[in-house]
Amino acid sequence: GAVVSQHPSRVICKSGTSVKIECRSLDFQATTMFWYRQFPKQSLMLMATSNEGSKATYEQGVEKDKFLINHASLTLSTLTVTSAHPEDSSFYICSAPTRLAGGPYTKNIQYFGAGTRLSVL
């Protein structure tokens, strides 16, 4: 079935460095992808909507200059955490919706990556 691949699964970096996280749809095209962040014991919070060929749409309170999103192709979106600090340490998850046609109905399906655990020292 359709799968979303997220890489890396875990990254440890020094404060001040930038980290890039990739999200790929493996056997379908995704004009839209979503990026979520989860702090310990808190909800998955939507950060931004990644749009292929155009600028990402950020949720209120999310710094677009800090979390750079690039959706350069129909199968790849990247999230770059720039000048990372310890407070950026979190679990980041991407997702990609698609539609599956079968019989008389079209079904909306959302696929999630396995997530990236970012630890900033």
Next chain:
Amino acid sequence: GDSVTQMEGPVTLSEEAFLTINCTYTATGYPSLFWYVQYPGEGLQLLLKATKADDKGSNKGFEATYRKETTSFHLEKGSVQVSDSAVYFCALSAPTDSWGKFQFGAGTQVVVTP
């Protein structure tokens, strides 16, 4: 704004026990409601969903009923197995949002022991 609240974990229970995970929501209008499950090292997978009031979603022995009067979507399973150990997320999608844009609960870890 829209939000989802679910019970904190971890929930630890023995095999064949009854499982309930409470989920309540706040939303304008009539959202669609979902339960997702995440097994270790894997992405979230859709477990079941309901798109309107009184709908019951079911899959793999799990059930949840969309209760508008109590704004709830509690997840239940009558007899859990060790393989049900995972983190369960309740989520909603508002009718005014684009497809795929979800509000999630914090997740509830379930640990089933033999």
